[in-house]
Amino acid sequence: MSTRSMSPEYKKALKNYRRSTQGKSDKAASDDWTAFRKAEKKYKAKFPPPSLDDVLDLSLLLKANNHLDNNDLVGRADVVQVEEIQCERNKRAFILPTIPGLVLLPSFLSEQEQQDLVQTALSDVARHSETNLHTHYDIPPRGLWDIYIDPASSKQLIPPKVVTEEADFASEPQGPRRLVDNPPVNVTNLAIINSVSKAPAPPSPGTSPSTASELLERLRWANLGYFYHWGTKSYDLRKTLIPIPERIQSTCKNVVRSIGWHAVWWNNDQIPGWDNETPDWQDWKRTYQPDAGIVNFYQSKDTLMGHVDRSEVSCTTPLVSISIGNSAIFLIGGQTRDVEPLPILLRSGDVIVMSGPFCRRAYHGIPKILPNTSPSKLFTDSKDNESSAYRSYLQSTRININVRQVFPRGYQFADIGLEGS
Numbered sequence: 001m002s003t004r005s006m007s008p009e010y011k012k013a014l015k016n017y018r019r020s021t022q023g024k025s026d027k028a029a030s031d032d033w034t035a036f037r038k039a040e041k042k043y044k045a046k047f048p049p050p051s052l053d054d055v056l057d058l059s060l061l062l063k064a065n066n067h068l069d070n071n072d073l074v075g076r077a078d079v080v081q082v083e084e085i086q087c088e089r090n091k092r093a094f095i096l097p098t099i100p101g102l103v104l105l106p107s108f109l110s111e112q113e114q115q116d117l118v119q120t121a122l123s124d125v126a127r128h129s130e131t132n133l134h135t136h137y138d139i140p141p142r143g144l145w146d147i148y149i150d151p152a153s154s155k156q157l158i159p160p161k162v163v164t165e166e167a168d169f170a171s172e173p174q175g176p177r178r179l180v181d182n183p184p185v186n187v188t189n190l191a192i193i194n195s196v197s198k199a200p201a202p203p204s205p206g207t208s209p210s211t212a213s214e215l216l217e218r219l220r221w222a223n224l225g226y227f228y229h230w231g232t233k234s235y236d237l238r239k240t241l242i243p244i245p246e247r248i249q250s251t252c253k254n255v256v257r258s259i260g261w262h263a264v265w266w267n268n269d270q271i272p273g274w275d276n277e278t279p280d281w282q283d284w285k286r287t288y289q290p291d292a293g294i295v296n297f298y299q300s301k302d303t304l305m306g307h308v309d310r311s312e313v314s315c316t317t318p319l320v321s322i323s324i325g326n327s328a329i330f331l332i333g334g335q336t337r338d339v340e341p342l343p344i345l346l347r348s349g350d351v352i353v354m355s356g357p358f359c360r361r362a363y364h365g366i367p368k369i370l371p372n373t374s375p376s377k378l379f380t381d382s383k384d385n386e387s388s389a390y391r392s393y394l395q396s397t398r399i400n401i402n403v404r405q406v407f408p409r410g411y412q413f414a415d416i417g418l419e420g421s
């Protein structure tokens, strides 16, 4: 790119980058980086902006590419061996021999389904669930979204949380998602983990009153189902369950029931580490029942560091992950950070499923959101105030609905000494 064709923002960022890296060499540090860290650095980098040449992009295999906007960035369909498997509902599903248990369902969701889920995430989940903002603000019960779209309240200031003397807080503040490498939860250590104190994080002292629109930009996550305690990275099973909205449950069940699981596992289920040491994929269409989840809201500069989701007791039932809004680069590797991850382009409407002992314990993360890649068609049917609010929120946001099953089916709470829930 010549300096003349650069936008003012790009020039400014380039100048800052040069200044911050002057005289410094990343060489010594990068020698110590794991393969996962190297890939994260590569895709996070502003300079040079990451090329998508090595990024798996399955939308290129779909017959009608009409879901792609003209100036969409594209990756490649042939960076790794991909096999198509049977999928119901006239949808397409793919697996990768190198990552057993990962199922990729590009464009699984229709535009209407994407819109309905966005609506659910913002006007239902963000209202009824614990979010990152609830630590710091007294969010009125009608919820941020309702306040934001109502001209009578959109300028109203939402007050910071008042700290009472007797409040019992955890010693560490709770910011964006913290990633702690906990040991995997299992039937034996669950009771111990559950008995560890899970005090709420303290509100940050400098919090100032903000409008709903300012807070929406800072919304990062919302919990669903079993209460997830970010400080200890474990579920607090004694807290009341936040119901998973019916629309999210039915979408996830549709996904799991659409997949021809035999093709995923016939050659792979001897991998050790199944719940109860027995492969149970034959039952998933019947037994899959989501009971926890996170809705992640990413603004353009947000990333999610490489991690393994190991707080669930069931380490093999499908985890369904839905992408809506801006596209993202998703990295998925192996059981340690030393395995070089595969970059996959996730677009609006794509669903992926992580299942089985290998894939559910594979490191993964989001090093990059691709700004301005939300499909331009979403929420254009109606010109009402609410639709345009969804449209403009989605222009700068990626929503990921990440749904899990904490307990294997038929699991008894009595087994771990916890009373029913």
Ligand SMILES: O=C(O)CCC(=O)C(=O)O
Binding pocket: 294, 296, 304, 309, 321, 330, 364, 365, 366, 400, 402
């Ligand atoms: O945003 C994504 O696609 C992945 C999110 C994720 O890995 C998580 O919430 O644990």
Ligand SMILES: [Fe+2]
Binding pocket: 307, 308, 309, 364
């Ligand atoms: Fe994850």
